[in-house]
Amino acid sequence: MGQITLSQVTKRFGDVEVIPPLDLQIDDGEFVVFVGPSGCGKSTLLRLIAGLEDVTSGEIRIDGTEATDLPPARRRLAMVFQSYALYPHMSVRKNIAFPMKMAKVPEDEQNRRIEAAAKALNLGDYLDRKPGQLSGGQRQRVAIGRAIVREPAAFLFDEPLSNLDAALRVGMRLEISELHERLATTMIYVTHDQVEAMTMADKIVVLRAGHIEQVGSPLELYRAPRNLFVAGFIGSPRMNFIEGAEAGAHGAHTIGIRPEHIEVSDGPGRWQGRIAVSEHLGSDTFFHVHDTGLADVITVRASGEVGLRHGDTVALTPRADQIHRFGADGLRL
Amino acid sequence: MSRAVKPQRKALNTVLAWGMGLLIFFPILWTVLTSFKTEAEAIADPPIWFNFSWTLENYFTVQERSNYFRHFWNSVVISVGSTLIGLIIAVPAAWAMAFVPGKRTKDVLMWMLSTKMLPPVGVLVPLYLIFRDLGLLDTRIGLVFVLTMINLPIIIWMLYTYFREIPVDILEAARMDGAGLRDEVVHVLLPMAVPGMASTVLLNIILAWNEAFWTLNLTAAKAAPLTAFIASYSSPEGLFYAKLSAASTMAIAPILIMGWFSQKQLVRGLTFGAVK
Numbered sequence: 001m002g003q004i005t006l007s008q009v010t011k012r013f014g015d016v017e018v019i020p021p022l023d024l025q026i027d028d029g030e031f032v033v034f035v036g037p038s039g040c041g042k043s044t045l046l047r048l049i050a051g052l053e054d055v056t057s058g059e060i061r062i063d064g065t066e067a068t069d070l071p072p073a074r075r076r077l078a079m080v081f082q083s084y085a086l087y088p089h090m091s092v093r094k095n096i097a098f099p100m101k102m103a104k105v106p107e108d109e110q111n112r113r114i115e116a117a118a119k120a121l122n123l124g125d126y127l128d129r130k131p132g133q134l135s136g137g138q139r140q141r142v143a144i145g146r147a148i149v150r151e152p153a154a155f156l157f158d159e160p161l162s163n164l165d166a167a168l169r170v171g172m173r174l175e176i177s178e179l180h181e182r183l184a185t186t187m188i189y190v191t192h193d194q195v196e197a198m199t200m201a202d203k204i205v206v207l208r209a210g211h212i213e214q215v216g217s218p219l220e221l222y223r224a225p226r227n228l229f230v231a232g233f234i235g236s237p238r239m240n241f242i243e244g245a246e247a248g249a250h251g252a253h254t255i256g257i258r259p260e261h262i263e264v265s266d267g268p269g270r271w272q273g274r275i276a277v278s279e280h281l282g283s284d285t286f287f288h289v290h291d292t293g294l295a296d297v298i299t300v301r302a303s304g305e306v307g308l309r310h311g312d313t314v315a316l317t318p319r320a321d322q323i324h325r326f327g328a329d330g331l332r333l
Numbered sequence: 334m335s336r337a338v339k340p341q342r343k344a345l346n347t348v349l350a351w352g353m354g355l356l357i358f359f360p361i362l363w364t365v366l367t368s369f370k371t372e373a374e375a376i377a378d379p380p381i382w383f384n385f386s387w388t389l390e391n392y393f394t395v396q397e398r399s400n401y402f403r404h405f406w407n408s409v410v411i412s413v414g415s416t417l418i419g420l421i422i423a424v425p426a427a428w429a430m431a432f433v434p435g436k437r438t439k440d441v442l443m444w445m446l447s448t449k450m451l452p453p454v455g456v457l458v459p460l461y462l463i464f465r466d467l468g469l470l471d472t473r474i475g476l477v478f479v480l481t482m483i484n485l486p487i488i489i490w491m492l493y494t495y496f497r498e499i500p501v502d503i504l505e506a507a508r509m510d511g512a513g514l515r516d517e518v519v520h521v522l523l524p525m526a527v528p529g530m531a532s533t534v535l536l537n538i539i540l541a542w543n544e545a546f547w548t549l550n551l552t553a554a555k556a557a558p559l560t561a562f563i564a565s566y567s568s569p570e571g572l573f574y575a576k577l578s579a580a581s582t583m584a585i586a587p588i589l590i591m592g593w594f595s596q597k598q599l600v601r602g603l604t605f606g607a608v609k
Contacts, residue, residue: 052505072508085506089524098520102511146510156509 001063002154002186003028004049009058011044011210018044019210021058026154026188026203031180034190035197036207036233042190043158045207049188050156051075062153073102078147082159084139086131092142093127099150110149117145120179137168144179154186161196173200194234198222206230228330231256237286237301239324242294252325252333259286259301261322266308269315273298278310289314361585368392368578375574391579399565401583408558408587410473411548412541415480416534419488422481427492428518432501442493445486453483453546464551471553479551480541487540488533495529496522528598535595542588559584 004026011019018041026032034042047053049060051072060068067075078099086095096117100110118124121141131139140160147155157176161169177200180187191197197204198218206213206221206229214226218234225231231239239256247255263269264287273289276297282304289298300316308314325333338346355362366383367375374385395401430438460479461470469475499522507521523530545560552561563584566577592599 050509052508071513072505073511073513077509079506079509081502081506083500083502085500085502087503087507087521087525089527098507098512099510102516143506146506150510 001028002026002152003063004154004186004188005059005061006049007059007061009048009060010056011041011048011053012056017210019048022210022212024205024212024215026186028186029184031177031187031189031200031202032205033197033201033203034188034205034207035192035194036213038192039209040207041210042192042207044210046156046158046188046190050077050079076150076153077156078150078152078154079156079158080140080143080147080160082162084131084136084143084163086139086142086146088131091128091130092123092134092145095131095142096127096145096149099146103150113149114145117148120148120182121145121175136164137172140164140172141175144176148179148183152185154188157187157189159190159192161191161193176200194236198234204234206233224332225256225324226332228254228256228326231324231326231332237299240295240298242298244294246294247325250323250325253328254326254330256324256326257318257322259299261319262298262300263317263319264289264300264302264306264308265315265317266312267315269317271298271316271318273314273316275308275310275312275314278308280304287314289316292316364578364581366578367574368582370575370578372573372575375578391575392583395566395576395579395583399562399580401562404557404559404562404584405587407473407556408542408560408584411476411480411556411558412538414473414477415484415541416488416537418477418481419485419537420530420534423485423488423492424518424523426489427496428522430489430493431496431499432504442490445489449486457550461550470551471556473556475551476548476556476558479547480544483544483547484537484540488537491533491536492526492529495526495533498529499525531595532599535591535599539588539592 004024006022006024008021008023009019010017010021022045034045036042044053048055051067051070055068058068059066062075062077087098090098093114096114097110100113105113114127118127121144123138123141123145126134126138126142131142134142140163143160160176161172164172173196176187176189180200189196189200201218203215204218204221205215208229213233214221214230216224221230221234225234225239228241232241235258237259239258240262241254241256243254247253271292271294273292275287276290277288279286279288285302285304285306285308287300287302287308289300290296292298298316302308327333368391369387369389370381370385371388371390374381430442464470464475467475469478503525504517504521507517512520542558543560545564548558548560549564552558563577563580566573566580
């Protein structure tokens with residue numbers, strides 16, 4: 001079990017309100033990602049759930065039990081840190097055994113779980129090494145192993161992949177997703193990387209300045225962002241925003257259109273512009289189009305084979321069914 | 334561009350360094366040499382360097398007259414005891430200041446250090462009277478207590494510095510892993526702070542071993558450590574340089590040997606955090 005409920009939770013550091021009153025329900029077995037720009041309070045929120053920070057007011061319940069004032073050790077949660085936070089003076093085996101030692105798990109049961117975790121995480125050959133002798137990816141696996149053996153109610157991940165290089169990050173992302181499939185335990189994952197959020201989450205919580213901007217599945221957020229902030233934050237490259245007459249024609253203050261929903265051609269089209277920068281990624285090409293009279297720059301995605309270049313005049317045609325309309329208050333219409 | 338050092342310059346530096354080293358070491362060397370001389374040779378003018386009749390007689394006399402081992406044992410009890418008790422008080426104090434600092438933590442640290450600036454003689458009379466009334470004069474417990482208090486600021490400061498170097502993530506990980514405060518300190522913090530703890534212990538044993546003001550003023554016979562043992566040879570019956578030297582050599586030898594074997598640890602601990 002691993003159902004976590006936050007009701008009216010707030011956090012202040014001195015006079016600064018980091019988390020204004022916030023409600024959130026996380027269901028058992030869900031993979032929830034907290035995402036937002038740096039300083040949005042996502043890590044603080046995770047630490048409040050973990051018990052590493054005290055809430056200023058409000059209530060946290062874990063599996064229906066009041067946990068607001070429980071010390072972290074008694075919340076049955078396991079955490080994986082960005083810095084791995086392994087015990088440098090202990091071997092990998094002892095690192096993984098530590099939470100079981102604290103929980104007074106019998107020795108043979110400890111060994112059984114260590115072997116199982118080592119097998120699942122490919123750590124079998126490293127059990128007697130010290131963390132200092134491992135690579136970043138291996139260290140993060142040890143940290144995950146240490147979390148698994150506790151059989152916690154939920155896993156908390158605090159930007160666990162930020163210190164890894166790009167290739168390793170993709171691999172670990174898959175490993176964590178597989179782990180979730182296999183264990184079906186609640187996972188809360190904090191990241192500023194929206195690719196991680198989109199690919200891993202069952203449910204994404206988008207935060208800004210401690211406020212929840214929107215909660216939903218990745219595709220819900222992609223298809224129907226509730227406001228301009230979410231629209232701009234989810235999706236890469238980010239959504240184009242157009243104000244003024246063009247927006248007015250759609251009965252909105254601002255319209256948003258994603259780069260992948262604009263047709264680009266050298267023939268006639270709805271909008272005209274000049275290619276300022278083209279980025280060829282092989283599979284895709286991104287054009288940054290200037291002089292459209294709509295916005296400073298309109299980003300469009302085309303297939304990798306399109307033969308347009310810097311300086312070319314192009315026609316842009318948005319897909320009518322993919323135009324997002326926002327009111328003057330920034331909310332979706 | 335590498336900074337090339339000319340051979341002549343290098344030789345000069347070497348000579349200078351050796352010169353400085355010998356200058357600093359000379360008093361100790363002279364004391365040790367004198368301890369093997371007769372009293373007459375010890376005060377000979379011009380001084381005799383090496384060609385005297387080497388004798389161990391001073392050592393026998395000193396041991397016979399004033400029981401070296403009793404003083405030695407007192408020194409051990411006082412220095413080790415005060416350091417251990419100091420650690421027991423300092424670990425929680427340094428933990429609190431390093432990991433849950435409050436608004437006034439820096440002030441408390443400075444205040445503790447400021448007590449080291451007080452001239453000890455300023456509190457000699459009150460402390461002497463308190464000791465007299467509590468029956469602590471000339472007891473090892475009394476000295477352990479005083480030396481603990483005197484060195485506590487240094488122990489706390491050193492541990493505080495070492496603890497600050499330990500990433501708080503690791504302690505939080507321990508908390509998440511189900512460790513209570515005691516487990517967190519015993520299984521995670523202290524093992525990680527071992528190098529710093531070791532140099533703290535060594536330095537404090539040395540400081541307590543060498544402490545002379547309080548040990549001389551608060552002891553008479555029973556609890557007198559090696560400092561008193563040396564002082565008893567600068568007696569009014571006239572100076573006996575050879576015996577005084579023998580007593581000094583015997584008093585400093587243990588700590589010198591300990592320092593010699595642990596100097597690597599000591600230097601590492603004292604420069605910990607300075608180089609990263």
